[in-house]
Amino acid sequence: MEMSLKQKVAQKIKRFPKGYIFFPGDFPGVDYVALKIILSRLVKDGEIVRLGNGIYLNPKRDPEIGILYPGMDEVAKAIARRDQVEIKPSGEQTINNVGLSTQVPINTVYITNGTSKTINIGKNKIVFKGKANKKLKYGTGKIGSIITAIESIGPKSITDKESNLLLSLLDAEPIDKVKKAAVKAPKWINNLILQHLKNTA
Structure with a gap:
């Protein structure tokens, strides 16, 4: 049948x-x-x-708590897969993710080489900000997100605590990839990264 x-x-x-x-x-x-x-x-x-x-x-169901819902990051990556675009957390989003901001974000924000749009997921929103390739020049992985976060704080506002915490997140990344991304960053960020690599060598 x-x-x-x-x-x-x-x-x-x-x-x-x-x-x-x-x-x-x-x-x-x-x-x-x-x-x-x-x-x-x-x-x-x-x-x-x-x-x-x-x-x-x-x-996916847990016998005790029921349905296991995906995080906003998982949903965002799935949407990027569907739309065949690249995304990475915005600088502000990365700052919040690593605990440097005490503010609870209303939206989960990503930079994309696709179109700008807002997706409603229940009571939450995922915001995609289309920036062509300009803001994706550091890559879409962890290294790119960290550099974007440092850049969003700015050279006059970033504190030693913020700098040290963000730079320490690069320690688990391949040095050659970190250096390659750093070259594309503003000179002040490149200098911060190179000095950090020197101190941790």
Whole structure:
């Protein structure tokens, strides 16, 4: 007996890893309107979770606390994967992530080489700020995020405590990659990084 479209969609979702974030675009060839109806029914049945408009989760469940929801960073990376763009936390976001800011951020903010947009995830918002490649020149990984954070504080405002903490996060990174990224940074940041590498050598 041939499976219904709903069964086919449900079967594909079951093949996704638990905790996987997926989108309607993950079902090529399926009529969009029909797919949205099917996904809505699966949400209603508790088979999947709707995180936001067109953003779904194949839930991973803990026997004690129930559904394990992904963090905003996981959701942002999934959206970047869907849109085939690069992202990295904004300088302010990185500062908050490492505990240098006492302010609780209203939004989770990323710099992207894609378009600017805001995505609602429940009561939270993920903000993507399109900056072409200018703000991504240091890379999209940890090194780039740290340099962007230092740059956002500025040479006149950054304290020794902030500088030392942010620079210490580079210690686990390959030195050649750190130096390569530092060369692209403003001279004052490059000098900070090179001095730190010298002190920790």
